[in-house]
Amino acid sequence: MKTLIDYGIDVAGKHGVEVKTTCPQCSSSRKKKNYPCLNVNTEKGVWNCWHCGWSGTLQGGEWQKPEIRKVYSKPVFAPVEKPSEGLGAWFAKRGISAEVLQRNRISSGEAYFPQVEEERNCIMFPYYRGAEVVNVKYRTKDKLFRMSAGAERILYGVNDISTEALVWVEGEIDKLSVEMAGSMSCVSVPDGAPAPDSKSYSNKFDFLNEKILADVKYHIIAVDNDAPGVRLQEELVRRLGREKCLVVVWPEDCKDANEVLMTHGAEVLGDCIANARRLPIEGTYQVEDFRATLRDRFQYGAPKGTSSGWKGLDPFYNVMTGEWTLVTGIPGSGKSEWLDALTVNLARDHGWTFGIFSPENQPLEYHVDKIAEKFVGKSVEKGAADRMTDAEHEDAMDWVNDHYTFILPELPTVDGLLETAQALVLSRGIRGLVIDPWNEIDHSRAAAISETEHISQCLSKIRQFARNNGMHVWVVAHPRIMRKEEGKYPVPTPYDVAGSAHWRNKADNCITVHWDQVKGGETVQIHIQKVRKKQNGRIGLVELNYDKATGQYSSEPNYYPKIVDRKTREAA
Template sequence: METIMSLATMNVYDITADKHGENQMPCPECSPNRRKKNTKCFSYNTEKEIGFCNHCEARFVKHNPYEKKEYIKPVFEFQNFTKLSDKVVKWFEGRGISQRTLLSMKISEKREYMPQTEKEENCIVFPFFKNAELINLKFRDGRKNFKLSSGAELIWFNYDAILQHEEIIICEGEIDALSFIQAGFDNVISVPNGANIGKMEYFDSSFEDLNKVKTFVIAVDNDLKGIELKQDLIRRLGMEKCKTASFKQFKDANELLVSEGKESIQNAVKTAKLIKLPHIYSVDDFRNELNDYFENGMPQGKTLGIPELDKIIRWQTGRFGVATGIPGMGKSEFLDFVYCRLNILYKWPIGYYSPESMPLQLHFSKIFPKFVGKEYKKGVVNDNEKYTGEEYINKNVFWVNPPVDMEIDEILSRFEYLVKAKGCKAFIIDPFNRIEQTANHADNERLFIKKNLVKMSNFTKRTDSLLFLIAHPTKMQKDKGIYKIPGPYDISGSADFWNMLDYTLTVHRIQKEDGQFNSFGVVIVQKAKINKTMGETGTWPYWYNINNGRYITDHENGQQKQWDNSNWITNEEYYPPEESEFKIQPLTLNEAFGDDFAELPY
């Protein structure tokens, strides 16, 4: 049985189709209303998931609804826990976990086919309950391979603890959760799929329940992946609600339990530290990050895989930038391209406040080609590309779209929601002059600008997000019909656009002698606050691909252009390399922070 949707009427139908090849049958759309109801005018290809009717010319795709997904609940009979095999019981006892704890959490065992080994294995079974109802099962074999029930909803392990406690401990695996329970803490939950920050849909379904919890103790693994997970959890849950637990020299809670006993687990929870107010730190607060810095140097901005551009600008979260340029030069287009690429490479969901890009379907039609490589237009993309592109953007791009302009506090409150609910890490406000002025700043433009820039900068640091602002310059004069290239000091209203931001750049298209614009130009990066990690600044000559809104380097030596028209969503080569090509060398204070610190007495 296949469920398909007509792209003509958006109606949904169930059809019977073979798993392979073309299936010929009456059209579910038009045949019921025809005299020859049994004529096989409709063809559906199960493998390609597309169909076409030769009579009414309706096109169909497999129906994957955008609405709340219907999950499959596993059917499982829990075994008598007194009959757990001695091998399983002894293994858990070796990890410091008693049979009483296994019984309380309904841990079982079962032979199960594991795709990693392509055969049945003896597996430990971890059940996932919500409101006392079985929602999912995780099977783990002796080689640490695991799988979850097919089609089941992804939820926190021990979800019901969220509903019963005001303080919740969050750890990175089921065995760590059992370790806390063994030590007397039943207010513990675990992420269901490890430190996989790119797949955290279990946050969406639990957002309202998590909001009711007063305090979270973050107790994830003491390694690089665990640090990344901890930072993302704090971003989503809010630092004011979070404490962090330390396992000293041990990797995780279970290692601590095995080595030092449950008293050490209890002490780790008891001594968990609040996320301190900004600007108040001791070495203990960043010791793990300090060790990483000692081993690997300063953290780097993300690269786009365009060497000439990556040299002059690299993109970091916790930073705030501005892009300027004469109207029509492509400021929004360039940042859309950058953000789409950051999303593909590093899984950064995107948030927009962009009144000038309305209506939403217009802005969508500009973003779609950057992901898919083709214009969003009938006859250019096929049904499958259209459908998968829409679904991908639906999950990765979000708009704040009020009927009237918003004040900055309203915009940032919506952005903060997107951080917590959707995991957004990259934001654009386009343009600055569409931020509504507050009444008390109406007569003082410079004060209005400064207050807004401070709030936006604080937002990026508080949420560890990247925010770019698009700001128009003052009216630029022409020289024989040719505009001069504006810089950040040319932005209307205030020099603070240069002084207060981490990045400043200008997007400029080269003009012909008659004043018309070419499809090539330059991006000029005037400021990247920490040069060795955020870019060296400079000029990047580009060509603009009018077919999909992407950019490539303009090689002035006449090298043939290598246009990129591939589908980024399905092209695995666009996933980030394990190691960046940029190696960071130790810096002096002036190299790191610039001349602003030249007169400090150390």
């Protein structure tokens, strides 16, 4: 296995587990050439540069190349010495003092709001990093919001972060309310909480790149007590780490920090934050920990997985986060092709992002072309009857870039792949991980451990990883050598997968992709052979139509998803 020196990383004799040093990728080209922007965990062999984004592990190799840093515009903002009387009176009704307004340099003025296509009087919340105003949030009294165009979206209150503990809220007024209760170390996310049905929310967390966040010991999540707030809380806990997070419970008559301040006062608000409860110890649970969830299940039914995108398949198989699926089939049956199409459906319809380990689909340009064809519904091949246009090709490349990260370590191991995927959960918010195929992973093991024991341990790690990170993992594994029956291969079962019966026992879902190699044709069989949770499907067989030119599948004759251009999608 390579060492840090092989990647040009010099810890310069520093001792300890967590050390900082210069980055071999970007430090030489920066003004502050000696600034230690590369964080290195010498114990795990993991590194990450907070400046250029270069990251990797000794086990998995580089997983993210240096990025070209975005160029942001800087807003024009003139801070006032003292807020106006009208502004002070408006905030006083919400329990916020003039001193807190002045410290945070909040002022009022006019700004253009595209929602109503006119200028309006508004409150201006400057977003500072150090002494520099990086962005400005504009808010009217009737709750129109906008931020400075082209400016960087950072956390509101970055300068107040303490590494001992940090309170997270979802609005600037909530951050000021927490300050009134005596807690200065508090930040607000720049865009608030997502709508419950928003699809592309998981890729809007660039603000987590603030390097000081890596040193925070405890994160106190104090977001709104409503459906968007619950979703924001889940995503923050997932990315920041469950073991480092505490959750605030608001009084029943309040949904956020400012309501508590106005209704009960600063002391009660401070008590709510001080009494933030830890999430349950891993592996131990009490009914009280999920009583609200039980009520929802009783009233609305158990939650179901996400639609596969094929109406004919949905009664049999839906994709549930926190689970993993075994995909098998004889060589040439189209396992990888079908799995690529499934990820395209999830990304297009539900905004999922993915980490993809698929070394057999190389070069990467070939793999991206296949995904692009499934997305657009047209071929990339020169001379094809229905070839995508230059604009469609550019749009497809942008879309694939937004939703897929390809993982190609030099020596792939289960631990290394999961470690890389864990980093992608934080940086890109991936919801799915594809391991395709199993036999391309290095399975070196101690002589005392049998193949069955090794597979059992690996599958347990994969299952725990999926549960801990609220994501779905697909593992493609080939069956052992099979004999033909009457001139064709039988449909493999999970028990036919090489190595161990644990493939059937430990999987949440088992799917066999089968194509009749004697009969041929454009019909592919999807055999659903195990579904752990009844609300997510049942055992059965579904036939999908396959379009060889585009790689798309459909469960209805001559039907393929209609793709719209990027601007139309974003507007929707």
